[in-house]
Amino acid sequence: MAQLNNLGSWWWEAMSSNKHELTLAISTLILTGLWYIWKFSMSSNGGPPLPPGPRSLPIVGYLPFLGRDLHKQFANMSHSYGPIFKFHIGGRLHVVINTPDLAKVVVREKDEIFANRNPSIAALAISYGGQDIVWSDNNSDWRNLRKIFVHEVLSNKNLEASSCFRRDEVRKTIKNVFSKIRTSINISEIAFSTEASVLTSMVWGNTSAQKIKGSNFGSELQMISSNIVELMGQANVSDIFPSLAWLDLQGVERKVKRELHQLDQIFTRIIDDRIESNSKKSKEAVGHEGKKDLLQILLELMDQKDAVSINLTQLKALIQIWLKKLLCQNIMVAGTETTTTLIEWAMAEIMQNHNIMKRVQEELEEIVGLDNIVEESHLPKLQYLDATIKETFRLHPVVPLILPRSPSQDCMVSGYTIPKGCTVFLNVWAIHRDPRYWDNPLEFNPERFLANKCDFIGSNLNFFPFGSGRRSCPGVPLAEKMQMFILASLLHSFEWKLPEGEVHDLSEKFGITLKKREPLIAVPSPRLPNESLYM
Numbered sequence: 001m002a003q004l005n006n007l008g009s010w011w012w013e014a015m016s017s018n019k020h021e022l023t024l025a026i027s028t029l030i031l032t033g034l035w036y037i038w039k040f041s042m043s044s045n046g047g048p049p050l051p052p053g054p055r056s057l058p059i060v061g062y063l064p065f066l067g068r069d070l071h072k073q074f075a076n077m078s079h080s081y082g083p084i085f086k087f088h089i090g091g092r093l094h095v096v097i098n099t100p101d102l103a104k105v106v107v108r109e110k111d112e113i114f115a116n117r118n119p120s121i122a123a124l125a126i127s128y129g130g131q132d133i134v135w136s137d138n139n140s141d142w143r144n145l146r147k148i149f150v151h152e153v154l155s156n157k158n159l160e161a162s163s164c165f166r167r168d169e170v171r172k173t174i175k176n177v178f179s180k181i182r183t184s185i186n187i188s189e190i191a192f193s194t195e196a197s198v199l200t201s202m203v204w205g206n207t208s209a210q211k212i213k214g215s216n217f218g219s220e221l222q223m224i225s226s227n228i229v230e231l232m233g234q235a236n237v238s239d240i241f242p243s244l245a246w247l248d249l250q251g252v253e254r255k256v257k258r259e260l261h262q263l264d265q266i267f268t269r270i271i272d273d274r275i276e277s278n279s280k281k282s283k284e285a286v287g288h289e290g291k292k293d294l295l296q297i298l299l300e301l302m303d304q305k306d307a308v309s310i311n312l313t314q315l316k317a318l319i320q321i322w323l324k325k326l327l328c329q330n331i332m333v334a335g336t337e338t339t340t341t342l343i344e345w346a347m348a349e350i351m352q353n354h355n356i357m358k359r360v361q362e363e364l365e366e367i368v369g370l371d372n373i374v375e376e377s378h379l380p381k382l383q384y385l386d387a388t389i390k391e392t393f394r395l396h397p398v399v400p401l402i403l404p405r406s407p408s409q410d411c412m413v414s415g416y417t418i419p420k421g422c423t424v425f426l427n428v429w430a431i432h433r434d435p436r437y438w439d440n441p442l443e444f445n446p447e448r449f450l451a452n453k454c455d456f457i458g459s460n461l462n463f464f465p466f467g468s469g470r471r472s473c474p475g476v477p478l479a480e481k482m483q484m485f486i487l488a489s490l491l492h493s494f495e496w497k498l499p500e501g502e503v504h505d506l507s508e509k510f511g512i513t514l515k516k517r518e519p520l521i522a523v524p525s526p527r528l529p530n531e532s533l534y535m
């Protein structure tokens, strides 16, 4: 998906801005095109066919026909070509799957085969050559990283022990909103800074997090994160015609590396500081409080393995590599952009539907009370809010085409050949709006999730906003807590209105994440009778 966004105009823009390289680029393209034509004519002899799909032009394939909103276009194409179809871009084969039954084949029955990603050039650049959890192939490094992430960083014990970080940050946000009462507030900005502060504390511990926050960290990180996500969603000629990648015609790779360098500088500063400020001290703190930040977890793992045989410089280098691999996208970028996007959509839908707002607030009054503040212990009892969040995920899946999967060998789906190395998209946006699986699918109706207890791990493939199978999102337990906690606190403490003269707008902006096209700006007024509850 990353390489397919906004395809309509990019090609000519890229060419006209780089005239010197145009001749070279076109000759390389023609040769590549001829090679692919030859390759496909050889491979189409015998064996089950490829899935159906539209006719393509020579060399560029289906590229000139792809529009801006690929999730919608793919849903429409499935009406003509069926639940599984293919198209070519340049010489590359893409397959799109649009029904739960076929998604099940990919993420359950053939999960092991479909566990590679096929990262774009931008994704490769941000993940140190595809070495992080998100973009790595299904190999032993990926398994190790994912194991640390799931069993250590996001273990029940660690999540439980870090609840104080979440409470502190959510309280600070409520206080901050209270200080701006009756003024216009950008919902995405407050959600982002809360989420980023929680993740920072979980990763670096409270002490380092305090230092970083003092240095404008939140806004710096939000800027870098959204630049990265934007660049990853941008169409890149280098992805479509790999033989042109060395020219980096649009400069996408260069720009991603620039962002990565900035992230690197921030992380290097903090990691150096933490390692040198005596790891022993934090070990004692761990003993007292039972909570570990990511650095502590890694230091202990190193201790158990090979720390005996390495010196401080080597230890530092090792930890830097691990931290950066884990951090760059996997915690800070993957964790912040996604949760923030969901919170913004949920607030927009709730504000547009007065009855839903009323029911959410009645539930909060009953479970929390107006003379109290929301605590994490209240969250499991907020069933209507939970249903509202699920309904938001259904209509506005944050990652509309999941992340691309790629088979590690030729295989069959629904009687069609899916060749090794092609890119497979699961159109969760289309499945979540398909009238065959959902009554009145375009209506925002949380009630449907009160009756139908869908979970977030994709047990039922009519609803899988976090993916499913071995590459599914490992951040679910943290995302669930954070999105509930932030939304419950904002809706319990304040009434929300649009600024005077503004109208509700739910238009989408397609990319690797499906954002609101226009940011949600809202005006809060206090709901709680006792002002001290805001302090």
Ligand code: HEM
Pocket: 133, 134, 135, 146, 330, 331, 334, 335, 336, 338, 339, 340, 342, 398, 399, 402, 403, 465, 466, 467, 468, 469, 470, 471, 472, 473, 474, 475, 476, 478, 479
């Ligand atoms: C609203 C919140 C979130 C949504 C909608 C979301 C969605 C997704 C999706 C769709 C995938 C791909 C799944 C697949 O291929 O089957 C994914 C992967 C991933 N997510 Fe999330 N995510 C969210 C929050 C988080 C958080 C909070 C973290 C970390 C703290 C996180 C870390 C990751 C990582 C590391 C992967 C890659 C997993 C792998 O490839 O093995 N996500 N996420």
